[in-house]
Each structure stands twice: as structure tokens, then as C-alpha cells.
Amino acid sequence: MEAFTTHTGRAVPLRRGNVDTDQIIPAHWLKKVTRNGFEDGLFEAWRKDPSFVLNAPEYKGATVLVAGPDFGTGSSREHAVWALQNYGFKAVISSRYADIFRGNSLKNGLLTVVLPQETVEALWKLVEADPTTEVTVDLVAREVRAEGVTAPFELDDNARWRLLEGLDDISLTLGNEADIAAYEARRPSYKPSTVQV
Amino acid sequence: MGRTLAEKVWDDHVVRRAEGEPDLLFIDLHLLHEVTSPQAFDGLRMNGRVVRRTDLTIATEDHNTPTLDIDKPIADPVSRTQLETLRKNCAEFGVRLHPLGDIEQGVVHVVGPQLGLTQPGTTVVCGDSHTSTHGAFGALAFGIGTSQVEHVLATQTLPMAPFRTMAVTVDGELPDGVTAKDLILAVIARIGTGGGQGYVIEYRGTAIEKLSMEARMTVCNMSIEAGARAGMIAPDRTTFDYLEGRVHAPTGEDWDAAVAYWKTLRTDEDAVFDHEVRIDAAELAPFVTWGTNPGQGAPLSASVPDPASFADPSDRLAAEKALEYMGLSAGQPLREVAVDTVFVGSCTNGRIEDLRAAASVVEGRKVADGVRMLVVPGSVRVALQAVEEGLDQVFTAAGAEWRHAGCSMCLGMNPDQLAPGERSASTSNRNFEGRQGKGGRTHLVSPQVAAATAVAGRLASPADLSDVPAPAEV
Numbered sequence: 001m002e003a004f005t006t007h008t009g010r011a012v013p014l015r016r017g018n019v020d021t022d023q024i025i026p027a028h029w030l031k032k033v034t035r036n037g038f039e040d041g042l043f044e045a046w047r048k049d050p051s052f053v054l055n056a057p058e059y060k061g062a063t064v065l066v067a068g069p070d071f072g073t074g075s076s077r078e079h080a081v082w083a084l085q086n087y088g089f090k091a092v093i094s095s096r097y098a099d100i101f102r103g104n105s106l107k108n109g110l111l112t113v114v115l116p117q118e119t120v121e122a123l124w125k126l127v128e129a130d131p132t133t134e135v136t137v138d139l140v141a142r143e144v145r146a147e148g149v150t151a152p153f154e155l156d157d158n159a160r161w162r163l164l165e166g167l168d169d170i171s172l173t174l175g176n177e178a179d180i181a182a183y184e185a186r187r188p189s190y191k192p193s194t195v196q197v
Numbered sequence: 198m199g200r201t202l203a204e205k206v207w208d209d210h211v212v213r214r215a216e217g218e219p220d221l222l223f224i225d226l227h228l229l230h231e232v233t234s235p236q237a238f239d240g241l242r243m244n245g246r247v248v249r250r251t252d253l254t255i256a257t258e259d260h261n262t263p264t265l266d267i268d269k270p271i272a273d274p275v276s277r278t279q280l281e282t283l284r285k286n287c288a289e290f291g292v293r294l295h296p297l298g299d300i301e302q303g304v305v306h307v308v309g310p311q312l313g314l315t316q317p318g319t320t321v322v323c324g325d326s327h328t329s330t331h332g333a334f335g336a337l338a339f340g341i342g343t344s345q346v347e348h349v350l351a352t353q354t355l356p357m358a359p360f361r362t363m364a365v366t367v368d369g370e371l372p373d374g375v376t377a378k379d380l381i382l383a384v385i386a387r388i389g390t391g392g393g394q395g396y397v398i399e400y401r402g403t404a405i406e407k408l409s410m411e412a413r414m415t416v417c418n419m420s421i422e423a424g425a426r427a428g429m430i431a432p433d434r435t436t437f438d439y440l441e442g443r444v445h446a447p448t449g450e451d452w453d454a455a456v457a458y459w460k461t462l463r464t465d466e467d468a469v470f471d472h473e474v475r476i477d478a479a480e481l482a483p484f485v486t487w488g489t490n491p492g493q494g495a496p497l498s499a500s501v502p503d504p505a506s507f508a509d510p511s512d513r514l515a516a517e518k519a520l521e522y523m524g525l526s527a528g529q530p531l532r533e534v535a536v537d538t539v540f541v542g543s544c545t546n547g548r549i550e551d552l553r554a555a556a557s558v559v560e561g562r563k564v565a566d567g568v569r570m571l572v573v574p575g576s577v578r579v580a581l582q583a584v585e586e587g588l589d590q591v592f593t594a595a596g597a598e599w600r601h602a603g604c605s606m607c608l609g610m611n612p613d614q615l616a617p618g619e620r621s622a623s624t625s626n627r628n629f630e631g632r633q634g635k636g637g638r639t640h641l642v643s644p645q646v647a648a649a650t651a652v653a654g655r656l657a658s659p660a661d662l663s664d665v666p667a668p669a670e671v
């Protein structure tokens with residue numbers, strides 16, 4: 001995984017709540033067997049509408065997505081995270097995320113920051129008034145900064161450390177091989193097995 | 198202090214617990230399908246890793262599979278590649294696979310329970326959010342992303358952040374014609390699509406205890422639509438009876454030991470939930486959605502709500518956008534909403550009981566002119582059982598299409614899709630914009646309401662069918 005320390009970039013205001021992963025990347029894109037090439041599928045249906053915010057030339061090249069509450073609900077598709085990253089987003093800001101989406105994002109190095117809705121609102125106003133506004137998402141200081149906004153955010157130490165170091169979860173877990181083997185040895189025999197009978 | 202059911206199952210699976218780290222949990226059963234696994238297998242290959250426990254892993258094909266002409270090569274080359282990739286990966290890594298055409302093929306969440314693989318007190322994961330279905334057995338079952346699929350393949354464990362517990366207690370008697378689907382839609386409308394975030398929900402109370410295993414699966418299936426990590430129901434006699442004799446259920450001494458353990462899987466009297474919701478079963482009614490998220494629902498007897506009636510500004514905005522997308526106007530009675538498609542199937546309502554319920558409504562009646570009704574069994578086993586009972590005949594005689602097992606129109610990854618502007622009554626679980634096809638409009642309903650809607654041509658419950666020709670006397 002790519003490490004995340006701090007990022008500064010322009011931001012897109014997505015004034016919508018409950019953005020589900022079917023909107024982020026529609027199902028027909030899920031037939032691909034790679035982790036890349038999803039950028040054109042990002043918000044595909046909405047992008048057909050010329051007035052959709054991502055189509056506005058002033059937000060081209062923005063790398064921070066500021067979204068409404070309950071971002072990433074619905075399907076567990078990690079493709080939603082890949083699509084956001086493939087398109088160029090490094091961080092998402094929202095007041096609330098669906099659990100699976102949040103987990104997926106942090107495993108891929110897409111930083112999902114939780115800020116109160118008032119701060120989201122303030123950021124929306126800021127980047128709507130001036131699309132060239134830069135927003136800094138600083139994981140080291142656990143802080144989001146923009147003109148007139150300094151907002152601390154929380155992320156548990158373990159998740160933060162993995163992101164800062166760009167650590168691969170699987171290698172970390174395999175470091176605990178002895179614990180896994182010990183658990184397996186004491187597992188009851190009545191537990192199900194998929195071996196064909 | 199006592200522990201809840203979810204906490205007991207969690208504690209029994211902790212491989213490693215260390216200060217400042219998430220618990221590392223052992224995974225008893227890992228279900229795979231074609232959509233969320235290819236990148237995970239790629240990851241294993243790239244790092245020279247193997248599947249640690251092929252004996253706890255099983256795969257089937259469901260999301261992409263066609264429901265017609267299954268003996269012919271799949272027309273869509275991209276879908277075909279994805280299925281071929283799964284076959285190649287399973288062969289290479291030694292994973293058991295039930296491909297299209299196999300007798301055990303079907304929607305992954307229908308297949309696990311019917312094989313007896315889903316058991317009380319187990320941890321079950323799958324790269325699919327509706328893994329919550331398996332919680333109906335008292336399993337801790339949750340959907341995971343592809344990175345986690347890879348993690349489980351390689352280690353048979355997952356580091357998991359702690360959860361909070363919520364009790365949804367439904368006491369009393371469900372009125373006639375009210376089903377598990379109506380119950381869960383009402384729960385979601387009550388707590389909202391984000392209401393369950395961070396929680397494992399335990400459904401309890403006398404109305405839940407009376408539900409069949411299939412109805413319990415319907416309830417737990419849609420926990421994710423309330424944002425919950427998982428849904429669970431304590432195992433009881435109904436659970437044990439369902440499992441006994443299934444291919445992968447324990448036998449002999451193992452069965453006795455298993456049942457003895459399973460009986461301990463109840464929330465202790467003195468356990469405390471972080472949040473509690475109470476619902477009186479007697480107040481429930483057939484429920485349908487009017488909007489574009491599963492929380493936007495109302496009783497069938499109600500009207501489309503006025504967005505202005507929502508106190509919360511973001512709910513109001515969401516309702517406005519939803520009505521625009523759905524082509525509905527405030528105040529329109531839901532019973533007057535005409536549909537052109539009816540879909541009976543999915544991991545929510547594609548089991549044999551669901552098909553029986555829908556068949557009993559259309560029996561001796563006709564699907565309304567201009568309405569297309571698709572019946573898609575959840576698995577090949579369900580399909581065979583339905584054929585044995587003659588349900589396929591009932592459906593085709595009524596003018597419905599009887600299809601092959603798979604996810605089908607639940608998400609429209611295969612050719613079964615709504616055209617732009619088409620409107621469906623669907624027994625699936627998501628009414629998101631475009632979920633069943635670009636521009637398609639979805640109303641989530643129970644199998645009974647779906648069937649009655651097919652006959653009436655507009656949203657209806659079986660009780661509303663008195664004005665259409667009654668079934669012929671037999």
C-alpha cells in the first residue's frame with residue numbers, strides 16, 4: 001500500500017448525502033479483473049449530466065472529495081475505492097461513512113477523514129466560492145487545513161500508523177503465524193469444513 | 198457483566214489480542230464469488246502466497262451468470278472473462294467451486310446455508326455486503342472488501358475493529374399477510390440507512406422467534422441496508438432442525454457437541470446493549486419503498502410523502518431528488534403506482550418459501566397485460582425443489598418467466614436489467630439509482646406484494662386482489 005502522510009490539493013464539493021457505492025461505480029464496471037482503469041466509471045451516471053460538479057472545468061484535477069454524510073453505503077465493492085483513486089482522489093472528507101467502505105479505503109491508502117457536518121459545510125462554501133482553494137489533509141498532525149479552517153480529526157493510532165508507514169496488513173498478520181496455528185490446533189472438530197463429502 | 202450473542206461469538210474467535218491493535222479473528226467460513234475475488238487472487242500470486250485453508254473456503258458463480266441459455270457460451274465477453282478467471286483461480290489455488298451448470302450453483306448466500314456450511318457460532322465472511330444473511334443462524338457474518346478477501350485467503354484471519362451492539366426487539370404477532378421483508382423494511386425506515394453504522398444488530402423478541410429460518414435470513418440479509426456491520430438471531434430449535442441432516446452439518450458425537458455449544462449462544466440476561474429499538478409486530482403492515490435508498494419506505498396503504506414534511510434538511514433534499522428520479526409526486530397513493538416489471542428472487546427473497554409465497558398469489562391468476570414478471574430462484578437446489586412442487590408451472594401458467602438461478606436483476610450485471618424509466622416491484626434489497634439498470638426505478642417489496650403487483654399491474658398486496666378475477670376453483 002502507498003503511504004499517506006500529508007496531502008495538499010484542490011477540493012470538489014459533492015453536496016449529496018447517502019452516496020452509495022452503486023453511484024460511485026456502477027455494477028457493470030465490476031466485471032473487470034484488475035485494480036485499475038476504473039476512472040471513467042466513477043460517478044458514471046451523474047457525469048452524464050453536464051452540470052454535475054465533477055464536470056465543472058474549475059474542479060478538474062482536484063484531489064480531495066468533500067462529500068455529504070453516509071458516504072459509501074451499500075455494496076462492499078472495493079472497486080469504489082479504486083475508482084476514486086484511479087480518478088486522482090487522495091482523500092475524502094465526510095461527516096459519516098459506511099463501515100465497509102471506510103475499511104476498504106484505509107486498506108488502499110485513500111484517507112477518509114471524518115469531520116463534523118458544520119466543517120464539511122464550511123469547506124463546501126470555501127471551495128464553491130473559490131475553486132482554486134487548496135485543502136491540506138495532514139495525517140501526521142491529524143488535521144485538515146484550508147483558508148480559515150483548521151479542523152482536527154480522529155483516526156485510531158493503529159490505522160494511522162499503518163497508513164503513515166504504508167504497511168501491508170497481510171505481512172503483519174503473517175508475523176503472528178504462531179498465534180494462528182495455536183488457534184487452529186484448539187478449534188473444535190464439529191466446526192464446518194468445505195471439503196466435499 | 199453478561200455478554201451479548203455477538204460478543205460471545207467474537208470472543209470465541211480471537212486469535213490474538215494486543216493493546217492498541219484490533220483483535221485478530223479466526224474465520225470459519227470464507228465464501229467467494231467471481232466479482233470481488235480476481236484482484237485478491239492476483240495479490241496472492243504477486244506475493245507468492247497460497248490459500249491457507251482451502252478446507253474453509255468455497256466459491257460459486259452468481260453475480261454475472263445469465264438466467265437463460267446457460268448451456269451456451271456467455272455472450273458478454275467481459276462477464277465470460279470474469280467467470281473464467283474465477284475458474285482458473287480456483288483450480289490453481291485448490292478452492293472448491295460450484296460453477297454455472299453445477300447442481301450446487303446459486304447466489305452465494307443461498308448456497309452456504311443450504312449446504313449446512315453456515316452454522317451457529319461461526320464467523321463467516323464474503324466479499325459481498327449481504328453476508329449478513331448468515332447471521333440468521335447465530336453466526337457472526339459480515340461483508341468484506343477485496344483486500345480483506347486476500348487477507349483471509351492468505352491467513353484465514355482478519356484484524357477487526359470493535360463493534361457496538363444494538364438490540365432490535367420485535368414482540369407480538371405479525372398480522373396476516375405481513376412478512377419478514379415488511380418487518381425489516383419497517384426497521385430500516387425507522388432507524389435509517391446510517392442508523393446501524395458500527396453496530397452488530399441482534400434481532401430478538403417473540404415475533405422473531407416465530408420466524409422460519411428463511412424468514413430470519415431475509416431479516417438479517419438487509420441489516421446492511423441499515424448500515425449495520427452484521428445482523429444476528431440467537432440459534433434455537435428452528436435453527437437446529439434446519440441444519441440437521443444437511444450435507445455439511447456435523448453428525449454423531451460432533452452433532453451433540455455442536456448443539457451443546459450452540460445452546461450457549463444466547464445473550465445473557467444481564468448483558469447490556471449499546472442501543473435498543475423496540476417494535477410492536479402488531480403495528481406492522483405490508484411495506485414498500487418509494488425512494489432511492491432502502492430507508493425511504495412506507496406502508497403500502499400510505500401515499501408518497503411530501504419532501505417538505507421531513508424535518509432534517511438533508512433528508513428533505515434526498516426525498517426531493519428521490520421523487521424526481523422515481524418519477525413520483527408527493528401525495529400520490531402508493532397503491533396507484535403502476536409497474537412494468539416484477540422481479541422475484543435474490544439472496545433476500547429467492548428461497549423456496551419465497552417462491553411458494555409468490556406462487557400462491559399468482560396461482561390461477563394472470564400477470565397483468567404489459568407487465569413482465571421474472572422469477573429467479575436463488576440457487577439450483579431451490580429451482581429443483583420448486584419444480585418438484587410444480588411452482589414453475591404455476592408461474593409460467595400465470596404468464597411469468599421462470600429463469601435459471603443467480604443474482605439476475607437484483608443488480609443487473611447480467612442481461613436481466615430494467616430499461617431507462619422502467620419501474621419494477623422487486624423482492625431484492627436495494628433500490629439505488631440505476632441498481633437494476635441505468636435509469637431503472639425500483640420499489641422494494643415482499644414476495645407476496647411482488648406477486649400481487651404483477652397481477653394488478655400496480656403496487657398491491659394479495660388482499661387488494663379482490664377486484665381482479667379470483668383464482669379458479671379447483
Ligand code: SF4
Nearest residue numbers: 327543544604607608
Ligand atoms: S442477489 Fe443481489 S444482493 Fe444478493 S449477492 Fe446477488 S447481487 Fe448481491
